[in-house]
Amino acid sequence: MPSLKTLAHNAETDVRFTGGHSLCRGCGAPTVVRTVLNSIPTPVVVVNATGCLEVATTRYPTTAWGVPWLHLAFENAAAAASGLETAYRALRKRGAIPDEPLTFVVFGGDGGTYDIGLQALSGALERGHRFLYVCYDNEGYMNTGIQRSGATPFAAATTTSPSGRRDYGKHQTRKDITAIAIAHHIPYVAQAAISHWQDLSDKAVRASQQQGPAFLNVLSGCALGWGHPPADTIEVVRLAVETRYWPLYEVVQGHYWLNHRPERPLPLEEWLSRQDRFKHLFASENREHLTELQALVDAEWTQVEARAVVDAPWFEARPEMRGGRV
């Protein structure tokens, strides 16, 4: 597995996604893209769903992408990748193009993945196309002004699930898209977070080596939408992992592996209190919703832990993962 230095200074992969784009300060999406693309050993073709990442990296006449890149409608990123992958396979078979490995990678936000593109994604996963779908999950439709999405957690305030005198934020629980992907019985599904870059890098490599579909759900953060200083993004995402809100795990050929077990799990409040979107939960009239959210998080962790019979063996070799600080 590559070291951070190798990842950051590989002349070949470093040009895949470059600076000069107009994503916000403290945006987690470019960290997701660079970590994933710089880790994949083969050449890549990228399909990008609509969202902050697409809008802010392709302002005419410039682009931040140094790889073949395709953008279609919001809802069909996975369908477009299916078509590309099939055409590539057919041309290779016919000898029309060189028989060289190539990885097709889709990047979509949570709005484009959990909600709008779900039908295309489900179809592509079920048909078994060989591609890697990466959801950069910032838990809301951020590009259009912080609207709630299927990924927004229970009780979080957004512009369409506001908190105030009469309300406490989103009423519904978060959709578990990772579980939905797992239910397609594909070779590889994982949850990762930008705070644990080495784990994310390892997962990108393993995902790209599969013979069929792979799905990566990466908690990426959004300083503007979550309401914290831009410099805190990595730390806030790390707290999501250390409070067990966001379990790092993977399902390889149907087998669950837990990748990180916080030694001293922090109370959820440590993560919530860093973000304005949960500020209202600390008012006495909303404490019950905070308790409710903690119960939801505990239940999800228990479920993942019960399924992952053992910790992933490749992380035994990484003691730094155990402390959480990598």
Ligand SMILES: Cc1ncc(C[n+]2csc(CCOP(=O)(O)OP(=O)(O)O)c2C)c(N)n1
């Ligand atoms: C079918 C369709 N619906 C709505 C929009 C408007 N739209 C553009 S970007 C965006 C938000 C995307 O949210 P998400 O996928 O979570 O990515 P993010 O903006 O958070 O990066 C929306 C709703 C659109 N372009 N097409």
